[in-house]
Amino acid sequence: MMLNFEHKAVNELEKEGRSAAPLFGEAEVVCPNCHRTLKESQAEEMMMTCLCGHHFRIGARKRIGYMTDENSFQELFEDIVSTDPLSFPGYRDKLTKARSMSGEKEAVLTGTASINGVSADIFVMDPGFMMGSMGAGTGEKITRLFEHAMEHGLPVVGWTVSGGARMQEGLLSLMQMAKTSGAVRRHSDRGLLYLTVLTDPTTGGVTASFAMEGDIILAEPGATIGFAGKRVIEETVRQQLPKGFQTSESILEHGFADMIVRRSEEKEIISRLLRLHGYGR
Amino acid sequence: MTSRPTSADYIYSIFTDFTELHGDRRFGDDKAVIGGIAWLEDIPVTVIGIEKGHDTAERMERSFGAPEPEGYRKALRLMRQAEKFKRPVITFVDTSGAYCGIEAEERGQGAAIAENLMEMSALTVPVISILIGEGGSGGALALAVSDRVWMLENAVYSVISPEGCASILWRDTAKAAEAAAALCLTAQDALSLGIAEKVISEDRLGTDAFYTSLRNDIVREIRALMEAGDLRENRYMRFRSFGGYQS
Numbered sequence: 006m007m008l009n010f011e012h013k014a015v016n017e018l019e020k021e022g023r024s025a026a027p028l029f030g031e032a033e034v035v036c037p038n039c040h041r042t043l044k045e046s047q048a049e050e051m052m053m054t055c056l057c058g059h060h061f062r063i064g065a066r067k068r069i070g071y072m073t074d075e076n077s078f079q080e081l082f083e084d085i086v087s088t089d090p091l092s093f094p095g096y097r098d099k100l101t102k103a104r105s106m107s108g109e110k111e112a113v114l115t116g117t118a119s120i121n122g123v124s125a126d127i128f129v130m131d132p133g134f135m136m137g138s139m140g141a142g143t144g145e146k147i148t149r150l151f152e153h154a155m156e157h158g159l160p161v162v163g164w165t166v167s168g169g170a171r172m173q174e175g176l177l178s179l180m181q182m183a184k185t186s187g188a189v190r191r192h193s194d195r196g197l198l199y200l201t202v203l204t205d206p207t208t209g210g211v212t213a214s215f216a217m218e219g220d221i222i223l224a225e226p227g228a229t230i231g232f233a234g235k236r237v238i239e240e241t242v243r244q245q246l247p248k249g250f251q252t253s254e255s256i257l258e259h260g261f262a263d264m265i266v267r268r269s270e271e272k273e274i275i276s277r278l279l280r281l282h283g284y285g286r
Numbered sequence: 287m288t289s290r291p292t293s294a295d296y297i298y299s300i301f302t303d304f305t306e307l308h309g310d311r312r313f314g315d316d317k318a319v320i321g322g323i324a325w326l327e328d329i330p331v332t333v334i335g336i337e338k339g340h341d342t343a344e345r346m347e348r349s350f351g352a353p354e355p356e357g358y359r360k361a362l363r364l365m366r367q368a369e370k371f372k373r374p375v376i377t378f379v380d381t382s383g384a385y386c387g388i389e390a391e392e393r394g395q396g397a398a399i400a401e402n403l404m405e406m407s408a409l410t411v412p413v414i415s416i417l418i419g420e421g422g423s424g425g426a427l428a429l430a431v432s433d434r435v436w437m438l439e440n441a442v443y444s445v446i447s448p449e450g451c452a453s454i455l456w457r458d459t460a461k462a463a464e465a466a467a468a469l470c471l472t473a474q475d476a477l478s479l480g481i482a483e484k485v486i487s488e489d490r491l492g493t494d495a496f497y498t499s500l501r502n503d504i505v506r507e508i509r510a511l512m513e514a515g516d517l518r519e520n521r522y523m524r525f526r527s528f529g530g531y532q533s
């Protein structure tokens with residue numbers, strides 16, 4: 006993996022479960038929760054979680070490796086990418102940088118895979134690509150995935166991570182919220198299952214569209230999940246935010262998620278839920 | 287924009303017998319959203335508007351037109367009612383965005399907007415949305431997944447406020463004007479992107495002639511939509527077409 010951290014603050018690196026690679030020896034990761042230093046291989050064995058239970062942010066490819074059966078992922082729509090429709094200042098450079106840093110062309114990967122032997126269409130967002138921001142390429146890939154799933158009678162499982170709509174695409178990015186929601190609704194009308202897994206962070210326009218539209222909504226422990234940004238809320242209400250505000254645990258308590266699932270158990274629980282809906286027979 | 291007509295002004299000037307209905311039947315009645323049933327000439331319609339209020343006291347009461355989840359849920363309840371009774375829906379959108387607060391988040395602001403987007407996409411009755419002032423991001427879109435989107439000449443529609451955009455991108459809110467230009471948020475921009483079908487002149491804004499002309503336009507469009515084919519399919523394709531990608 007290319008390591009290029011020059012633009013990132015240390016705590017951002019920690020959230021992603023990475024630290025600058027040492028010159029010699031194995032790369033280490035520092036847990037932002039308990040501040041323990043782990044060898045990368047040790048964290049890897051625990052699917053990039055810490056002994057304290059913290060779930061590191063992970064890239065889409067790595068997640069697909071954890072969540073789907075070996076070599077079962079067949080990527081779809083991989084050539085769809087956002088352009089720069091509004092000629093927004095600096096956006097082209099940002100896209101180029103995001104592509105080289107994440108190794109992905111868009112903020113989401115879409116395709117078909119099997120999960121403990123059950124076929125499903127999946128989408129997985131990538132925090133390394135502009136923090137999973139939703140542009141027209143992202144929205145188009147997700148919309149096509151739902152249309153593909155309808156054609157093939159498949160359920161959709163989606164892992165969300167996003168800072169929200171991609172402002173460099175202006176209104177066109179906002180419209181992706183309506184576009185993807187329409188596709189979710191059509192898929193739903195066919196009686197097909199849509200399951201979302203909210204991961205850290207899921208916010209803004211993605212929360213206010215397909216992330217919250219699942220028939221069943223799972224969340225990884227400790228993830229930030231909300232609509233408005235914490236800092237904006239703090240500045241608006243001028244009071245301290247309650248402890249645990251906008252976390253998976255809090256949205257479960259308020260009734261907006263079905264369960265919190267540890268990464269190590271996700272695959273098992275997802276495949277069980279798929280089978281309970283008649284898939285994989 | 288404080289002296290511009292608000293949703294209530296449009297509703298009482300364009301429709302007759304507007305009968306306001308309250309509450310989301312879940313938790314409360316958000317005064318930032320008004321809605322009810324009225325006559326549009328001889329057609330019973332459901333009308334919903336985000337209301338900013340006129341004087342300071344009313345503006346406070348209506349949270350300056352920033353709906354809480356209950357506002358979106360009230361709107362959805364009224365749209366489902368419209369679906370049941372086959373009434374066309376007209377929405378007036380005027381908000382800087384969904385309400386930003388602790389309780390709004392805890393009661394599912396994101397989930398409320400998401401549900402509206404999904405459910406509006408499936409309505410089989412005609413839906414026209416008119417953006418009369420501010421169209422602030424998801425909080426505006428949640429009432430605008432429509433067959434036709436019209437904008438007042440000086441209305442704006444944006445994914446983020448220019449100030450927010452400038453502060454995130456350039457860490458400098460003074461660059462808001464620059465951000466506004468880059469975001470392409472004017473009615474003309476929306477028209478050229480196909481996101482709005484019509485720009486409404488403000489030459490006689492707020493006069494009887496203005497409302498009469500707008501009423502005539504709405505009546506004509508609603509009648510045309512009532513005769514149009516599969517509204518739901520067309521509405522899906524309308525939003526489906528919004529791109530800015532290559533494959």
Ligand SMILES: [Zn+2]
Binds near residue numbers: 058
């Ligand atoms: Zn730890």
